[in-house]
Amino acid sequence: xxxxxxxxxxxxxxxxxxxxxxxxxxxxxxxxxxxxxxxxxxxxxxxxxxxxxxxxxxxxxxxxxxxxxxxxxxxxxxxxxxxxxxxxxxxxxxxxxxxxxxxxxxxxxxxxxxxxxxxxxxxxxxxxxxxxxxxxxxxxxxxxxxxxxxxxxxxxxxxxxxxxxxxxxxxxxx
Amino acid sequence: xxxxxxxxxxxxxxxxxxxxxxxxxxxxxxxxxxxxxxxxxxxxxxxxxxxxxxxxxxxxxxxxxxxxxxxxxxxxxxxxxxxxxxxxxxxxxxxxxxxxxxxxxxxxxxxxxxxxxxxxxxxxxxxxxxxxxxxxxxxxxxxxxxxxxxxxxxxxxxxxxxxxxxxxxxxxxxxxxxxxxxxxxxxxxxxxxxxxxxxxxxxxxxxxxxxxxxxxxxxxxxxxxxxxxxxxxxxxxxxxxxxxxxxxxxxxxxxxxxxxxxxxxxxxxxxxxxxxxxxxxxxxxxxxxxxxxxxxxxxxxxxxxxxxxxxxxx
Numbered sequence: 001x002x003x004x005x006x007x008x009x010x011x012x013x014x015x016x017x018x019x020x021x022x023x024x025x026x027x028x029x030x031x032x033x034x035x036x037x038x039x040x041x042x043x044x045x046x047x048x049x050x051x052x053x054x055x056x057x058x059x060x061x062x063x064x065x066x067x068x069x070x071x072x073x074x075x076x077x078x079x080x081x082x083x084x085x086x087x088x089x090x091x092x093x094x095x096x097x098x099x100x101x102x103x104x105x106x107x108x109x110x111x112x113x114x115x116x117x118x119x120x121x122x123x124x125x126x127x128x129x130x131x132x133x134x135x136x137x138x139x140x141x142x143x144x145x146x147x148x149x150x151x152x153x154x155x156x157x158x159x160x161x162x163x164x165x166x167x168x169x170x171x172x173x174x
Numbered sequence: 175x176x177x178x179x180x181x182x183x184x185x186x187x188x189x190x191x192x193x194x195x196x197x198x199x200x201x202x203x204x205x206x207x208x209x210x211x212x213x214x215x216x217x218x219x220x221x222x223x224x225x226x227x228x229x230x231x232x233x234x235x236x237x238x239x240x241x242x243x244x245x246x247x248x249x250x251x252x253x254x255x256x257x258x259x260x261x262x263x264x265x266x267x268x269x270x271x272x273x274x275x276x277x278x279x280x281x282x283x284x285x286x287x288x289x290x291x292x293x294x295x296x297x298x299x300x301x302x303x304x305x306x307x308x309x310x311x312x313x314x315x316x317x318x319x320x321x322x323x324x325x326x327x328x329x330x331x332x333x334x335x336x337x338x339x340x341x342x343x344x345x346x347x348x349x350x351x352x353x354x355x356x357x358x359x360x361x362x363x364x365x366x367x368x369x370x371x372x373x374x375x376x377x378x379x380x381x382x383x384x385x386x387x388x389x390x391x392x393x394x395x396x397x398x399x400x401x402x403x404x405x406x407x408x409x410x411x412x413x414x415x416x417x418x419x420x421x422x423x424x425x426x427x428x429x430x431x432x433x434x435x436x437x438x439x440x441x442x443x444x445x446x447x448x449x450x451x452x453x454x455x456x457x458x459x460x461x462x463x464x465x466x467x468x469x470x471x472x473x474x475x476x477x478x479x480x481x482x483x484x485x486x487x488x
Contacts, residue, residue, distance in 0.1 A: 031191035040194060116186035135180065136187035167179050 018055045021067055029075050035132045036079035046082055050074035073147045076129055119169040127162035134159055314367030316395035318374035321347035342393055344400045352399035368431040371455050394456045396464040403466045445480040446487040
């Protein structure tokens, strides 16, 4: 089981009750997931899984304030699993690279954004995760390290290489 | 590192995320009264309730999103089987040797070849009904009447992300059928049928690759239908590890198909740990169907982590 309780800290109080957590953070978690798996339905599944796992815990978290961090980690892990399933499940062709007509609504994004997101799609999953957590979730290196179960150094180097790769991809596509 | 690239990336991510609007996702996908831990069991979570239809964000209306049925105990559960069952994953999938357990009902090594398993036959996909194919067939005596019952795993096709789309269906010798969602997504396999209660009713052990885990799930025929068993993943007797490091969980079947687990209590000297041993049986749980329940066997044992045997080194 790779789902790990992260050690992410938070500036704002995090509700401890699953109902309140769900109400307060589901949207942001779906948004995080959609950046990792691309389509809304999968993102909802990913987040649903995360909450299902959370409420199914028979033992409370050691630190209830880390509930959101736990859920973020679960979302990342579930998103990774979802992408893995896409690659392997029978008869399924991954929607990555389907272009602006894909089901993810990118057609209505500005061209500039589409170019970045298309490049993001071509990164390795870990690079993508690091960039999304860093530049959308605005998590610190320590928080990302805790969420992904890697070292801070790995976060830093992964982010750096991912940005470089992103630039190269975008340059190559022009 | 390019600040310009970072800015573009931040803007693009924000723009994409903002496309997911609150009204596009079902606000009641988890109903508050259902997700209070004290009111819900993992086995009540039904897979089919987390399904989604692939839609374009700009076309999404609340009524377009995934249907949420009423999770009545007999007809609907929620969908976290994969997570809830993961604790069994490492275990049943990785046989190990247990010897020297003296006062315990002999949890002996259980190599796969010695385990009575159903005569699973990979079956060519054959349409059963629209959208589902039978991917596995097997036999087991799930109702304990001494006659072989047919077991099928069916997979729903045509879904973009077929999470939790397979079902296990049993057809009794009497012709009655019953099915339940497996909560697994790819290549479910009927791994074994075991009479863990010793009452002649075999419990189905299914495996399916889900994420990184090879997750087995147990199903029992009780109350006239096949039902997913609670895996007691969050039971303290299971979540603790054999060597008390919080990571390793050990399960095994003995030669009488009884199911055991051990819980690390203390790590002693090199590669040894004092453990408690539990036996698991299927128990009725009024209102919630059968569950897997553990009974601790009196005393503690000394377990050799390196050799996988019980001994006296602690």
